[in-house]
C-alpha cells in the first residue's frame with residue numbers, strides 16, 4: 001500500500017516536471033531552435049513572422065543561393081508592419097494579414113541582413129553562412 005502511494009507521488013512529480021519543461025521550451029528565447037529555413041527548387045525560403053516584433057529574431061541561412069524572404073503577418077497592427085531592411089534598400093507597409101515576398105540575391109558568406117520596424121525598436125537578423 002505504501003509502495004503504491006509512493007509510486008503515484010513519483011509519477012505525479014515526473015508528469016509535473018515534463019509539463020514545466022515543455023512550457024519553458026515554448027518561449028522565444030535567443031537560443032530558440034525554430035526551423036524557419038527551407039529550400040525548394042534551388043531557392044532558399046526564410047519565413048519571418050511579424051507581430052509585436054519579428055520572430056525568429058535570428059536566422060542562420062545559406063550563403064551563395066537565391067533567397068526569398070517571406071514575411072508573414074496575422075492581425076499585425078503594431079509597428080512591426082512597417083518594415084525597413086536598410087542593406088536591401090527595402091521599405092514596406094505590410095498588410096495586416098498576409099505574406100510579403102522579398103527576393104534576395106545570393107549573399108556572400110558572413111553577410112548579415114538586418115530588418116527593423118519603422119521606429120527601430122524591433123529587429124531581426126539573417127546570417128548567411
Ligand SMILES: [Cu+2]
Pocket residue numbers: 079080117118119120121122
Ligand atoms: Cu517600432
